[in-house]
């Protein structure tokens with residue numbers, strides 16, 4: 118009889134110790150993870166972005182995104198643009214004429230719109246619905262122009278993969294995580310000094 | 311001072327010379343004062359407007375000039391005009407769109423976990439678990455594209471520990487912690503019907519075969535190794551390996567590289583015969599949950615009352631997680647077992663030390679995944695003429711104008727880090743092996759057929775098929791015959807199932 122009671126008491130004590138350990142473990146895990154979250158008060162999400170100063174416009178952005186149509190698009194920093202008549206981001210290296218004929222254009226999808234502003238300036242805007250992020254214009258603009266065209270992950274399209282598939286394929290390590298409330302790395306013209 | 315344009319003799323505006331370009335964090339909140347992107351460079355000429363022939367000359371000259379002036383990436387060659395009556399368009403910066411609000415996501419995860427635990431442990435409803443599995447597959451898999459998931463979140467948490475600049479988002483932290491907390495109390499109910507990766511495999515486990523115990527145990531160690539690798543590569547900031555080789559996320563997104571789709575398809579085909587191959591032999595989060603589940607407060611129970619030892623549960627578990635009752639062992643046997651255990655425990659530090667030593671030798675293969683080390687290797691090979699030609703990565707490096715020696719130095723520092731990290735990884739593998747051996751040699755006494763707490767994913771098949779349960783639920787009239795149903799005289803499963811029919815009045 119007393120043996121039975123002993124066993125019961127032991128079981129009881131075991132259950133109590135077990136529960137105490139479990140609660141301690143739960144608090145430990147919860148606390149540690151919460152600590153990581155609130156460290157520096159930055160539990161905000163992060164997203165992927167291209168550092169335009171590293172991008173070499175290799176073309177991988179167009180093909181390696183998990184989306185069929187890449188989340189990366191050409192972005193234009195208008196303040197840097199020279200508004201050139203001969204835009205080397207817009208025109209083929211050897212254009213037949215300086216007009217919007219498809220044979221003169223560098224962009225494979227005709228995503229860049231060229232509009233006349235005032236003599237001799239033309240404005241170039243990107244139609245994001247057409248742009249595939251191939252970076253041909255970016256290369257042209259960087260090589261011969263002001264470099265005002267550059268590639269960016271457009272966050273209205275990006276899926277925010279935990280590991281970006283393009284980042285794996287990027288030869289110049291141009292991808293990095295940035296806080297979601299500052300999700301772009303734009304090229305801007307610095308005030309003249 | 312400013313040089314005249316070689317073609318038109320035009321002098322660019324003085325003062326624009328020093329114009330610089332910078333990269334700035336844009337978005338709703340802009341921060342200024344970020345470092346300069348390029349150094350000042352003189353503008354060569356202002357505007358080309360001479361006809362196509364001249365254009366070509368100009369381009370050729372410019373090309374030459376650009377080549378000579380590398381690594382200038384963005385150069386203000388053509389001063390932006392000052393328009394009097396033209397408003398420059400604004401560069402749009404659409405804010406990130408998350409497919410679901412993180413609060414909703416985390417709330418749904420908690421709800422699904424609570425529901426799964428309730429269905430597995432209180433309601434004991436296989437049908438309910440199955441429906442929840444499908445719902446989770448649809449929501450966490452196809453709608454949320456299987457990302458972020460607790461399996462991958464291990465890496466975010468690790469990165470946050472090792473990289474001071476990265477703070478793990480709270481929703482990701484919740485995804486990491488919630489299933490572990492639930493497992494601590496209810497067993498792997500997350501795996502039962504919340505995890506989308508588990509759900510796919512649950513649905514294709516059609517003709518499961520029994521995997522021999524030693525194969526099962528050995529392959530099961532792989533998931534701990536994979537966990538170690540996942541932690542190693544995220545801690546060193548190299549890669550998120552677990553995400554990169556997630557076999558099913560491609561199906562959820564309906565997009566992936568051909569290789570990954572084939573990889574995933576292989577898992578599905580194998581999964582038809584070997585239940586949940588990813589869960590059992592690879593999943594690093596499953597490895598964590600297996601450890602935690604061992605200490606869970608509650609766990610699915612097969613017979614609600616006394617086991618009649620019909621072995622139906624053992625037959626029906628596709629994941630080989632049912633442990634049979636133990637036979638009593640002789641005292642001498644038990645004593646020998648205890649001695650073996652003592653030896654194994656004594657050997658454990660040796661395993662760990664051996665692992666550490668072997669791990670430090672893994673420096674080269676491990677560090678090969680790091681882009682900087684790969685680049686340094688490539689540059690060295692190109693410089694010593696061991697490979698011909700260049701690749702995009704080496705071109706990109708040359709364009710930065712950085713000295714190769716600088717890159718080599720960085721690569722060497724990284725290598726040293728990988729040597730240490732490899733050592734810890736090896737020690738971890740040693741510990742896992744030692745723990746496995748110790749665990750295998752501990753004898754436990756079981757009177758009933760019981761699910762193995764770590765291997766069982768709480769899918770509910772075992773109690774669904776259990777005749778005792780069926781009688782209790784009123785699906786059959788009576789528990790089929792009793793008798794000495796274990797040992798030599800145990801009843802084959804088919805017969806026991808047949809008996810169920812005979813007994814209905």
Ligand code: SF4
Nearest residue numbers: 172173174175178287
């Ligand atoms: S993969 Fe990298 S280098 Fe290539 S276009 Fe994209 S960001 Fe630029």
Ligand code: SF4
Nearest residue numbers: 224248249251252254
């Ligand atoms: S050239 Fe390529 S990157 Fe540039 S606008 Fe066209 S599609 Fe987009």
Ligand code: SF4
Nearest residue numbers: 182275276278281282
């Ligand atoms: S994070 Fe995913 S969706 Fe976004 S750019 Fe990278 S691969 Fe594409």
Ligand code: SF4
Nearest residue numbers: 501505508589593596
């Ligand atoms: S073992 Fe891993 S993949 Fe399988 S259900 Fe559990 S968490 Fe998901």
